[in-house]
Amino acid sequence: MNLTLRIWRQAGPDAPGALTRYQVSGISPEMSFLEMLDTLNEELILAGDQPIAFDHDCREGICGACGMVINGQAHGPERTTTCQLHMRHFRDGDTIDVEPWRAAAFPVVKDLVVDRSAFDRIIGSGGYITAPTGSAPEAHATPVPKEAADLAFEHAECIGCGACVAACPNGSAMLFTAAKVVHLNVLPQGAPERSSRVRSMVATMDDEGFGGCTNTGECATACPKGIPLSGISMLNREFLRGAGR
Amino acid sequence: MAVSGVVMLLYLVFHMLGNLKVFFGPGDLNGYAAWLRTVGEPFLRYGWFLWIARCALTAAVVVHGVAAYQLSRRDLRARPQKYAHQRQRATYATRTMRWGGVILALFIVWHILDLTTLTVNPHAEPGHPYQNIVASFSTWYGGGIYCVAMLALGLHVRHGFWSAAQTLGANNPRRDRTLKVCANALALVLTVGFLSVPVGVMIGVVR
Ligand code: HEM
Ligand code: SF4
Ligand code: FES
Numbered sequence: 001m002n003l004t005l006r007i008w009r010q011a012g013p014d015a016p017g018a019l020t021r022y023q024v025s026g027i028s029p030e031m032s033f034l035e036m037l038d039t040l041n042e043e044l045i046l047a048g049d050q051p052i053a054f055d056h057d058c059r060e061g062i063c064g065a066c067g068m069v070i071n072g073q074a075h076g077p078e079r080t081t082t083c084q085l086h087m088r089h090f091r092d093g094d095t096i097d098v099e100p101w102r103a104a105a106f107p108v109v110k111d112l113v114v115d116r117s118a119f120d121r122i123i124g125s126g127g128y129i130t131a132p133t134g135s136a137p138e139a140h141a142t143p144v145p146k147e148a149a150d151l152a153f154e155h156a157e158c159i160g161c162g163a164c165v166a167a168c169p170n171g172s173a174m175l176f177t178a179a180k181v182v183h184l185n186v187l188p189q190g191a192p193e194r195s196s197r198v199r200s201m202v203a204t205m206d207d208e209g210f211g212g213c214t215n216t217g218e219c220a221t222a223c224p225k226g227i228p229l230s231g232i233s234m235l236n237r238e239f240l241r242g243a244g245r
Numbered sequence: 246m247a248v249s250g251v252v253m254l255l256y257l258v259f260h261m262l263g264n265l266k267v268f269f270g271p272g273d274l275n276g277y278a279a280w281l282r283t284v285g286e287p288f289l290r291y292g293w294f295l296w297i298a299r300c301a302l303t304a305a306v307v308v309h310g311v312a313a314y315q316l317s318r319r320d321l322r323a324r325p326q327k328y329a330h331q332r333q334r335a336t337y338a339t340r341t342m343r344w345g346g347v348i349l350a351l352f353i354v355w356h357i358l359d360l361t362t363l364t365v366n367p368h369a370e371p372g373h374p375y376q377n378i379v380a381s382f383s384t385w386y387g388g389g390i391y392c393v394a395m396l397a398l399g400l401h402v403r404h405g406f407w408s409a410a411q412t413l414g415a416n417n418p419r420r421d422r423t424l425k426v427c428a429n430a431l432a433l434v435l436t437v438g439f440l441s442v443p444v445g446v447m448i449g450v451v452r
Contacts, residue, residue, distance in 0.1 A: 008329075019329055072332035097330035104323050154418070169334055171323035211323030212316045214342065215408040216335045230416045237414025 001027040001087060004095040005040065007052055010108050017108065019097065029088035033076060034059060034066060036087055053111040059083040061224065064161030068112045069099045074163035074222040081161065081224045101162050103171035105209045116162050118208040119176060123160075125204040126197035127180040129189050148186045155183040157225040164219035164227075170211030175219035177205050178235035179227045185238050195242035202239055246316065247409035249309040254406065254431075256302055257398075261438040267451055268441075271375035278374045306353065313346055338404040345397045352394035359387065382446035391443045399436030406431050 002025045010017030024040050031039070034056050041051035057065040061084040070076035076085045090096060098112065106114040144152075158179035165173050181198050184190030190197070213232060220229035263281075266274045284294040334340065355365075359381050363369040367387075368380030381387035407428040410416050416424055445451040 072328055072330035102326050104325050170320035211320040215411045216339050218334055228418045230418045230421045233411040233414055233416030236412055240414050
């Protein structure tokens, strides 16, 4: 496959950036999108140019590092991560636009790399349970209703990739925050900190400069892990419940 | 947003049902309008109920408008740099909440000048809403403005009702579909109910 890429290049956080045009050839349909970028970077390095900076780690769709917006869609045309997106979803001769996540709360570090530590601060403000560590507790010590376990698991799948923020027209982090709050708040282990968790995670989310939710639903459409949009409603219910406590 | 929106929605349901009395002739509708002024007597004095409702509605519209403005400001700030590759996002109803809301606000002003203060009404006879309605909807602009506004209302409610349920924490994975169906049904009933009056005048069923 021969492709034309228009990739956002930006030397540093405060440097001006621009979409820059590249040609790549000899791309096979089995390659992942990241392998295609690796191919381009090898050529750039051999030519003495700066390679394109992008985040990646596991390359198996579980770490959430490989965020980029491809043709206006977070992680591109398939509902998966960029590392699991294969070139067979493009056609020979296509022009592909690649941009970083765009959000005030996710400043660009370089090229396609953004600083997602705002998510870490949201997690740090309540996305955990306070429990003694050590050997694993006996599994039957805390019974978990099946329904709660399923709901928690559905929301625990979030990998913190930030696609929801990137896709949301308001740059809102509600789906991410909802995923973590619902995951912990429906479980007995999360119950003691149920109210303080939701209050402080929402407060941190607001302080980080994420936008407000207008229930547009773009987040859940883009989420590679299928976190349901109604999770946001469950977050709101937890918030209303916790507000008075 | 959600609470003020639901207040307006409740009002709209009653308003639409009241409007349908136009199909039973001038006696029914004008009598109903007169009754609205005597509701609550003797606890309330003549016209008080109407003024209480007007105050509550004005508060709801103002709160809704101010909240919409603040939310929009915040949302635009959160995405300072737009994507170069733009793409059509979300449904039409969802994308048009802001401009649709502005259209509705302008319509509310027009509607009050037309049928409450009668400033721009071609008939303008206080106490005779039936005749005023027929006169207004007999002009191309009167009927036209109303029809456009009701389509905008249908779209706003279609997203708004479900969105309010979501905001108030009433949704969960099992209820999502049902709530969406309710939102569509409510939007459809309100739009068809409100539209039936100008259409009735235009095709001569109401004259
Ligand atoms: C003054 C004129 C109006 C303006 C400027 C306006 C604007 C807006 C905006 C910007 C939103 C939030 C955007 C979003 O959720 O995507 C919204 C939501 C909403 N609107 Fe309006 N609107 C107006 C009139 C109305 C009317 C007449 C109703 C009554 C049916 C209504 C019902 C709602 C509801 C229920 C919501 C959802 C609230 C939520 O998401 O929590 N609006 N409106
Ligand atoms: S909710 Fe989905 S899109 Fe958002 S960070 Fe988690 S996995 Fe990524
Ligand atoms: S590199 Fe880990 S999810 Fe893509």
